[in-house]
Amino acid sequence: MGAPCRPVLARRGRSSLLWPPLLLLVTVGALLKPVRALQNVTSQLFGAEAFGTLAAFGDFNSDKQTDLFVLRGENELNIFLADQNEPYFKPKVKLLLRDVVITSVVPGDYDGDSQMDALLTTRPQEQPDADLSIWIFWGNNQTLGRLYRRKYSLSSSTKQLRISLFSGECERQMYLNSV
Ligand SMILES: *[C@@H]1O[C@H](CO)[C@@H](O)[C@H](O)[C@H]1NC(C)=O
Numbered sequence: 089m090g091a092p093c094r095p096v097l098a099r100r101g102r103s104s105l106l107w108p109p110l111l112l113l114v115t116v117g118a119l120l121k122p123v124r125a126l127q128n129v130t131s132q133l134f135g136a137e138a139f140g141t142l143a144a145f146g147d148f149n150s151d152k153q154t155d156l157f158v159l160r161g162e163n164e165l166n167i168f169l170a171d172q173n174e175p176y177f178k179p180k181v182k183l184l185l186r187d188v189v190i191t192s193v194v195p196g197d198y199d200g201d202s203q204m205d206a207l208l209t210t211r212p213q214e215q216p217d218a219d220l221s222i223w224i225f226w227g228n229n230q231t232l233g234r235l236y237r238r239k240y241s242l243s244s245s246t247k248q249l250r251i252s253l254f255s256g257e258c259e260r261q262m263y264l265n266s267v
């Protein structure tokens with residue numbers, strides 16, 4: 089009667105010996121998971137173009153994917169359009185302004201034509217205390233129309249600036265507050 093019990097006991101003994109390696113595997117697995125979650129996807133997203141300062145987000149080409157507005161150097165704006173293939177963001181629109189420093193980028197549809205425009209504020213190079221200027225580049229079928237830019241002065245003492253925008257026969261008022 090005792091003989092059949094021995095293999096059972098022996099099996100139990102063996103399985104309990106398996107516990108430490110099993111525990112170790114579980115622990116290693118738990119440690120590896122968060123490491124796998126933190127992948128560096130920079131080159132998948134930007135390829136060789138991964139430099140510059142991310143200034144704003146917006147769907148520039150109306151494809152329902154968020155595009156990126158990236159500043160490079162002091163006076164260059166690049167719009168990275170989202171793409172289905174790697175790299176997932178490609179610089180497709182480039183705007184280079186002369187003799188100024190771009191201080192902010194505000195994408196938006198300022199004339200109501202359903203195309204995203206880009207409002208930039210700039211100051212002259214090497215004049216950190218100078219008044220800011222405002223430029224609006226009108227979006228036009230995935231490009232920025234240079235011909236339609238207008239320049240306004242936003243003095244540091246001005247609390248609010250009213251800008252009148254004309255598109256066709258319609259006039260829109262835009263108010264900018266300085267902080
Ligand atoms: C991520 O990848 C980019 C491009 O390969 C590299 O420049 C960057 O140093 C990497 N960052 C980290 C934290 O490894």
Ligand SMILES: *[C@@H]1O[C@H](CO)[C@@H](O)[C@H](O)[C@H]1NC(C)=O
Binds near residue numbers: 229230
């Ligand atoms: C917009 O640009 C695309 C590609 O450059 C062109 O195929 C399309 O015809 C243009 N659409 C209009 C309305 O100009």
